[in-house]
Amino acid sequence: MSDIDTGSQEAGDRGKTLESGMPSSEIKFIQGNEVCVEAALYAGLDFFAGYPITPSTEIAEHLSARLPQAGKTFIQMEDEIASICAIIGASLTGHKVMTATSGPGFSLMQEALGYAVMTEIPSVIVNVQRGGPSTGLPTHASQGDVNQARWGTHGDHAIITLTASNHQDVFSITVDAFNLAETYRTPVILLFDEVVGHMREKVIIPAPGQLPLVERLRTSVREGIDYHPYLPREDGRLPMSDFGGVHRYNVTGLVHDMWGFPSGNPQVVQGLLRHLVDKINNNAREIARYKTYFTEDADCMLVSYGSSARSALHVVMNRRQRGEKLGLLELQTLWPFPAHVVRDVCARAEYVVVVEMNMGQVLEQVKLAVDKAQKVFLANRIDGVFINPTDIRNILRLIQGKGV
Amino acid sequence: MSIKQFIRERFFPHMWCPGCGHGVVLNAMLRAVERLGLNKNDIVMVSGIGCSSRISGYVDFHTLHTIHGRALAFATGVKMSRPELNLIVPMGDGDALAIGGNHFIHAARRNIDMTAIVMNNRIYGMTGGQYSPLSGHGILATTAPYHNIDQGFDIVNLATAAGATFVARTTTYHVQQITDILCDAITHKGFSVVEIMSQCPTYFGRKNREGGAVEMMKLMKDRTTPIGSKAFQENPDLIQRGIFVKRDQPEYCSEYHKVIEKAMKGR
Numbered sequence: 001m002s003d004i005d006t007g008s009q010e011a012g013d014r015g016k017t018l019e020s021g022m023p024s025s026e027i028k029f030i031q032g033n034e035v036c037v038e039a040a041l042y043a044g045l046d047f048f049a050g051y052p053i054t055p056s057t058e059i060a061e062h063l064s065a066r067l068p069q070a071g072k073t074f075i076q077m078e079d080e081i082a083s084i085c086a087i088i089g090a091s092l093t094g095h096k097v098m099t100a101t102s103g104p105g106f107s108l109m110q111e112a113l114g115y116a117v118m119t120e121i122p123s124v125i126v127n128v129q130r131g132g133p134s135t136g137l138p139t140h141a142s143q144g145d146v147n148q149a150r151w152g153t154h155g156d157h158a159i160i161t162l163t164a165s166n167h168q169d170v171f172s173i174t175v176d177a178f179n180l181a182e183t184y185r186t187p188v189i190l191l192f193d194e195v196v197g198h199m200r201e202k203v204i205i206p207a208p209g210q211l212p213l214v215e216r217l218r219t220s221v222r223e224g225i226d227y228h229p230y231l232p233r234e235d236g237r238l239p240m241s242d243f244g245g246v247h248r249y250n251v252t253g254l255v256h257d258m259w260g261f262p263s264g265n266p267q268v269v270q271g272l273l274r275h276l277v278d279k280i281n282n283n284a285r286e287i288a289r290y291k292t293y294f295t296e297d298a299d300c301m302l303v304s305y306g307s308s309a310r311s312a313l314h315v316v317m318n319r320r321q322r323g324e325k326l327g328l329l330e331l332q333t334l335w336p337f338p339a340h341v342v343r344d345v346c347a348r349a350e351y352v353v354v355v356e357m358n359m360g361q362v363l364e365q366v367k368l369a370v371d372k373a374q375k376v377f378l379a380n381r382i383d384g385v386f387i388n389p390t391d392i393r394n395i396l397r398l399i400q401g402k403g404v
Numbered sequence: 405m406s407i408k409q410f411i412r413e414r415f416f417p418h419m420w421c422p423g424c425g426h427g428v429v430l431n432a433m434l435r436a437v438e439r440l441g442l443n444k445n446d447i448v449m450v451s452g453i454g455c456s457s458r459i460s461g462y463v464d465f466h467t468l469h470t471i472h473g474r475a476l477a478f479a480t481g482v483k484m485s486r487p488e489l490n491l492i493v494p495m496g497d498g499d500a501l502a503i504g505g506n507h508f509i510h511a512a513r514r515n516i517d518m519t520a521i522v523m524n525n526r527i528y529g530m531t532g533g534q535y536s537p538l539s540g541h542g543i544l545a546t547t548a549p550y551h552n553i554d555q556g557f558d559i560v561n562l563a564t565a566a567g568a569t570f571v572a573r574t575t576t577y578h579v580q581q582i583t584d585i586l587c588d589a590i591t592h593k594g595f596s597v598v599e600i601m602s603q604c605p606t607y608f609g610r611k612n613r614e615g616g617a618v619e620m621m622k623l624m625k626d627r628t629t630p631i632g633s634k635a636f637q638e639n640p641d642l643i644q645r646g647i648f649v650k651r652d653q654p655e656y657c658s659e660y661h662k663v664i665e666k667a668m669k670g671r
């Protein structure tokens with residue numbers, strides 16, 4: 001279908017035919033949380049630390065069985081703070097790492113998340129969102145943590161946050177999260193939600209080799225020669241050296257120089273903060289993952305993500321059959337916000353409706369991205385009930401001046 | 405060989421005040437590493453935040469200076485992913501037992517093989533002399549201008565009850581004993597806790613009129629005694645030093661290895 005396109009760079013690799021004798025792909029009917037587990041293992045997950053919390057717990061449960069089968073490490077820590085700290089430590093020894101949580105646990109992780117940003121530690125943090133604030137609605141649908149993912153930790157920084165609406169995409173985006181974490185030496189947040197996490201759906205587990213994997217960039221500096229852990233190459237990437245290996249260096253959450261030594265030198269401070277932000281924000285186009293459905297001629301553009309995008313897509317398909325020119329831009333990268341994509345895709349639309357389960361966290365970004373903020377509307381639910389196509393249609397009728 | 409080989413000279417001069425006990429700990433610890441003949445590449449030092457935690461920057465090991473209170477959690481990740489490495493985790497008393505108290509008892513309970521050193525100066529040095537969970541009743545601090553009404557922890561009892569399989573205490577006055585105990589602690593397979601009573605003349609000493617570093621160290625000499633000594637029987641108010649606990653119990657990484665074996669067989 002030429003009307004449906006995906007912005008993901010790896011999309012072209014997915015349909016590859018396999019040579020005979022190669023292990024083939026496998027079909028499963030499982031929960032979204034299990035898909036995340038399968039994808040993490042596919043991406044090469046070596047180490048998981050976590051603390052149980054609904055609606056993410058199945059990720060820890062499945063990994064507690066699967067990781068030791070592969071000779072890899074699972075540990076249940078005493079809380080979420082300890083969990084994220086443990087994965088940062090494990091990543092430094094050269095391993096691919098992940099933790100998974102939900103709102104309250106994600107709040108607890110924020111200080112250490114900032115540490116991973118500052119020390120540039122590849123890591124994947126899954127937040128299967130629940131309603132908030134506080135204990136909120138543990139078993140209900142919400143997408144209220146979009147801004148916490150962006151600004152939860154203190155200080156200026158950049159962050160990568162990805163999401164997905166269906167199990168096949170949960171698989172590929174989880175693999176992507178590991179790849180981006182290695183490429184940019186950064187924590188990556190996977191922001192799923194209760195609906196996607198708990199729903200069962202078909203997923204095709206790709207055969208090994210079908211999806212590209214990014215392995216850690218390790219330094220080629222030999223033993224005995226000075227290695228600078230925080231000296232970026234010309235392309236901005238920083239080769240790493242495993243803790244326990246031949247290069248001994250210092251890692252600190254204090255502002256540091258290229259040696260990893262604490263520094264208060266204004267030039268060093270400015271240089272480091274710019275580097276941390278630029279390495280991600282300057283690559284916003286490469287990091288942008290999104291899908292478009294019938295966007296070419298749409299008068300009304302829905303912009304959505306995560307499970308909300310399922311209902312949005314349903315509305316678009318349904319209205320198209322009746323000749324209404326609706327389109328959908330489904331965002332999979334939430335941060336850095338793909339403003340260029342939103343601006344381009346929404347340029348011709350008369351109005352834009354952001355579909356999400358919060359009070360307008362992505363709405364604000366879309367308003368900033370498009371030429372006329374007045375043409376952007378919000379279709380949302382914040383009552384813990386999954387937003388359905390009727391909810392969206394009702395709001396569309398109001399916007400179109402058709403009443404309820 | 406000189407212990408200078410373990411030092412990152414580029415990092416000096418260090419940030420500690422003159423007379424601070426933390427430098428004594430650094431010195432004695434490096435002598436332990438030298439005596440044990442450990443390879444620098446096999447040592448990972450993980451610390452938190454505080455004057456004490458700055459110790460990691462000065463040593464030429466793999467060093468991870470983390471966030472306040474969480475050093476043991478980071479160290480757990482390092483150790484579980486590379487069990488053959490030697491983990492040394494120096495912490496302040498506030499770092500280890502206020503904000504980090506939960507990680508402390510759980511690391512002890514797991515009996516994960518690492519050496520936790522609590523540099524106990526009974527005060528928050530880095531933030532300017534506030535009371536810590538080790539200050540004890542009656543102490544003066546910048547947040548206890550009248551007197552502290554909090555009871556203090558006993559680190560040895562706490563660590564023992566939590567399940568640490570090696571527990572010891574000494575002071576910065578007893579430099580040789582620090583080295584001896586650390587050698588034992590580092591070679592012990594399991595979670596080792598070494599409390600080193602230390603002096604912060606800048607805040608604790610000044611606030612509580614204990615004098616300068618020399619007077620404070622003399623006080624530590626006078627207030628402590630070897631475990632079970634005659635002096636202790638006569639004066640139970642004395643603080644005992646030495647090795648309180650040293651026992652064998654399955655170590656966490658080895659236990660996890662058994663889980664791997666079971667999981668792999670079951671496949």
Ligand SMILES: Cc1ncc(C[n+]2csc(CCOP(=O)(O)OP(=O)(O)O)c2C)c(N)n1
Pocket residue numbers: 453454455456457472495496497498499500523525527528529530531536604
């Ligand atoms: C989350 C957090 N809370 C508070 C602080 C401020 N802080 C830094 S060091 C410290 C206490 C230091 O005392 P201690 O651990 O006993 O070590 P010392 O400086 O005495 O060696 C505090 C409260 C911090 N860095 N992070």
Ligand code: SF4
Pocket residue numbers: 419420421423424425426455456525529530603604605606607
């Ligand atoms: S403030 Fe106290 S603990 Fe900190 S360096 Fe000075 S003497 Fe040492």
